[in-house]
Amino acid sequence: MSSNIQTYRYDFRSDTLTKPTPAMLEAMINAQVGDDVYKEDPTIIQLEAYAAKLTGKEAAVFCASSTMSNQIAVRSHIITPPCSVICDDRAHIHRYEAGGMALFSQATTYSIHPKNKVYITAEEIKSNIIPYGDEHFPPTRLIEIENTLGGSIMPLEEMKKIYELAQSKDIPVHLDGARLWNVCAATQTDMKLWTSQVDSVNLCLSKGIGAPVGAILAGSSKFIERARLFRKMMGGGWRQAGVLAAAALVAIETIWPRMADDHRRAKELSEGLLKLGIPTIIPTDTNMVMADTSKVGLDVKKLSEECLKHGVKIRDSAPNMIRFVLHHQIEDEAIQIVLDSAKKTLNSQ
Ligand SMILES: Cc1ncc(COP(=O)(O)O)c(C=O)c1O
Structure with missing residues (x-):
């Protein structure tokens, strides 16, 4: 079959444009699979256990994409709409997820243009938190941060300040860490240092890590149990997807270093x-x-x-x-x- 899709020697448009390596393809051929809705896919179980350990969280769930993972995260954190989510004005969940939050979570975003032009600060978040009490305004039920954003790193110190603030207000924090792999590689730090400053984290497998498909959502066991429910509701309860988890495991092992x-x-x-x-x-x-x-x-x-x-x-x-x-x-x-x-x-x- 011929295709008129152009291919290039090198493609700088995105890190989603990689092709699976021979090692990933071989792992896919040899993957042990089962039905993941039955929780019987051994390769997915292995990937989720590995991701939970890597992030220092109790549990993780393998999702089809980072968009799905983020949307499920927001929905799982938000128990009582109407409400709002604070994030950076350039955040992926705010601008590039087809307005999913309004539909799935009945939430609106309060987006911040960071003064330093690189990352939002705890101080900026603090002045944007909406408490309960004035019926004009949807109360803040979630703080969302993205690291990296545009390839720039939000410093760990800022994440600590944000988490301290969030905990003092009893507001959960979700990290869109689609490229948290890059943060760890650039700073030569343990991923847990970063993920300990948030309640949930999304890690993309099909960006710089180079796997063909998938993302990981990690958090507490209770949170991931809820997330699995919403994943299923969104049509994301997949079956013999261990072939994809196998490629992801190889990608983490071979590309991340x-x-x-x-x-x-x-x-x-x-x-x-x-x-x-x-x-x-x-x-x-x-x-x-x-x-x-x-x-x-x-x-x-x-x-x-x-x-x-x-x-x-x-x-x-x-x-x-x-x-x-x-x-x-x-x-x-x-x-x-x-x-x-x-x-x-x-x-x-
Ligand atoms: C920071 C960030 N989060 C989430 C996503 C969503 O990933 P996907 O398009 O694979 O669903 C992207 C995609 O580019 C992204 O850059």
Whole structure:
């Protein structure tokens, strides 16, 4: 069968564009499976137990995607609508989950534009918490944070302050840690350091970790029991999905230890761009480079065409900004191709 979908040597548009490695495919072929709704899929049980241990939580549940995992988390935390959720204005749950929270959780978001432009602070959250009492306003029932966000790291100290505040107000905290793997790789820290500062966490398996499908939601046993109920309600109670869990286990074992290379390459790219007069809008702490092309007036479409000549695909949908996302299938030569192409494009404008 032929396909007209284009493939590229290197694709910087997202870390969701990786292909499973031969080791992942082999693990999928050999995976032991059962029916996960019956809780009889041994590979899923293994993945969930591993994830619970990794995050220091009592339990975990394997979900089809991070969107599903986040939505289930919000719904499981919220017992009594109407209410509201505090989050960063750029948060995935606020902007990119098809408005799911309004439908599934009957909640609205109170979103904060962080003053420091990188992460929301405990102080900002404190002044946005809505207590019960005034019927105009939906009380805050959840605080949601995202780490990394745009590839930048929210410092552990800030997470501690947020959790302290949340606990003093009896409000749970959910972490969208789709890329918490990157936080740990960049800071060389134990994941539990971060997850101990939240009540629940989502970890994506199909981004920088490189598995083809899936996400993990972890929390207390009671919370995960509720989450399983909502996962089922959303049609996410899957059956012989151990084939997917097998790929995820291999991805964690083989790709995560190499993640620091993605971060090194991202730094090289952002430093190289800066030399050409192209700064980043937020720090390149991990695998994303948020390049502001407006200062030099770089023609993003032209750069994209130049990169394509070398088999490199970049995101070219915004006129003044390019989000480069690194992953394990982008090698050193791709960085050089982008930098050479940017130089050539600037010189020809
Ligand atoms: C921070 C974050 N959370 C959640 C998601 C949702 O992941 P998915 O699209 O796989 O459901 C994404 C996707 O890009 C994301 O970047």
